[in-house]
Amino acid sequence: MVLQDLGRRINAAVSDLTRSQNLDEKAFDGMVKEICNALLEADVNVKLVSTLRKSIKNTVNFKDLPPAVNKKRLIQKAVFDELVKLVDPHAEPFKPKKGKPNVIMFVGLQGSGKTTTCTKLARWYQTRGFKSCLVCADTFRAGAFDQLKQNATKAKIPYFGSLTSTDPALVAAEGVAKFKKERFEIIIVDTSGRHRQEKDLFDEMTQIQRAITPDQTIMVLDATIGQQAEAQSKAFKETADFGSIIITKTDGHASGGGAISAVAATHTPIVFIGTGEHMLDLERFQPQPFVSKMLG
Numbered sequence: 432m433v434l435q436d437l438g439r440r441i442n443a444a445v446s447d448l449t450r451s452q453n454l455d456e457k458a459f460d461g462m463v464k465e466i467c468n469a470l471l472e473a474d475v476n477v478k479l480v481s482t483l484r485k486s487i488k489n490t491v492n493f494k495d496l497p498p499a500v501n502k503k504r505l506i507q508k509a510v511f512d513e514l515v516k517l518v519d520p521h522a523e524p525f526k527p528k529k530g531k532p533n534v535i536m537f538v539g540l541q542g543s544g545k546t547t548t549c550t551k552l553a554r555w556y557q558t559r560g561f562k563s564c565l566v567c568a569d570t571f572r573a574g575a576f577d578q579l580k581q582n583a584t585k586a587k588i589p590y591f592g593s594l595t596s597t598d599p600a601l602v603a604a605e606g607v608a609k610f611k612k613e614r615f616e617i618i619i620v621d622t623s624g625r626h627r628q629e630k631d632l633f634d635e636m637t638q639i640q641r642a643i644t645p646d647q648t649i650m651v652l653d654a655t656i657g658q659q660a661e662a663q664s665k666a667f668k669e670t671a672d673f674g675s676i677i678i679t680k681t682d683g684h685a686s687g688g689g690a691i692s693a694v695a696a697t698h699t700p701i702v703f704i705g706t707g708e709h710m711l712d713l714e715r716f717q718p719q720p721f722v723s724k725m726l727g
């Protein structure tokens with residue numbers, strides 16, 4: 432189920448109830464049930480859905496509602512607030528500082544959209560007045576450096592990498608040192624992914640982190656990953672302790688619910704979402720506007 436469909440379904444459940452002649456507790460319970468079913472079908476974690484159900488019921492507290500209260504408004508607000516809570520980790524996202532080097536390391540599985548998103552983010556900061564560059568520390572996948580080079584060239588972002596080195600931590604350290612010396616403000620380091628979470632990948636991530644001590648580590652999560660998102664992000668969090676999440680491919684036929692669950696599982700804010708393959712397809716993520724847009 433696509434995110435917009437989820438929004439539409441939740442909206443329909445709320446409007447059906449608020450438009451009905453008979454706004455009683457039974458109808459209210461029916462609406463809550465429909466919202467929860469929609470969330471579950473979109474791969475939102477069962478525990479989160481259960482918390483949301485209880486919270487909506489407690490907030491609205493149908494039994495004790497005074498007769499004069501505007502039930503419709505109250506219910507709409509409760510549903511909106513609970514959906515915002517679902518995607519809001521209540522943690523401040525990283526804000527880079529001007530005039531100093533901000534090293535940002537990307538982690539994530541292969542194919543999640545890391546390399547594409549690195550360039551999108553470098554460009555995002557570049558157009559906002561930060562001197563930005565890219566370092567390719569993926570020495571595992573043949574062609575990784577070429578791909579970064581092509582993207583960076585298109586976006587006119589300086590880059591660093593090696594076609595011959597087999598030591599990603601060394602390449603990362605070299606690139607970061609070079610760009611620090613050249614007074615770059617945003618230094619984004621792309622790392623290698625594998626098809627699965629595995630020991631080699633996690634060892635490599637730790638080595639790179641030690642070599643460059645990033646100011647921020649960002650995990651890239653593919654919106655299409657569904658139920659596995661929670662376990663995957665927890666495993667990455669234990670190793671790389673990322674401080675923010677970027678969800679890619681939100682333009683596709685993804686439910687997005689798994690990715691939403693990853694936020695809750697790791698108490699980590701989503702900072703951006705990828706909305707397409709093009710360089711400009713990157714949007715800032717904020718819980719309230721996101722939920723408003725989802726509900727249409």
Ligand code: GDP
Nearest residue numbers: 541542543544545546547679680705706707708
């Ligand atoms: P990496 O292996 O993690 O570095 O992934 P890539 O950056 O190579 O991306 C894998 C594929 O996903 C490429 O075909 C990208 O164009 C595509 N991709 C990345 N982000 C998005 C996005 O937000 N939307 C869409 N539709 N495709 C994306």
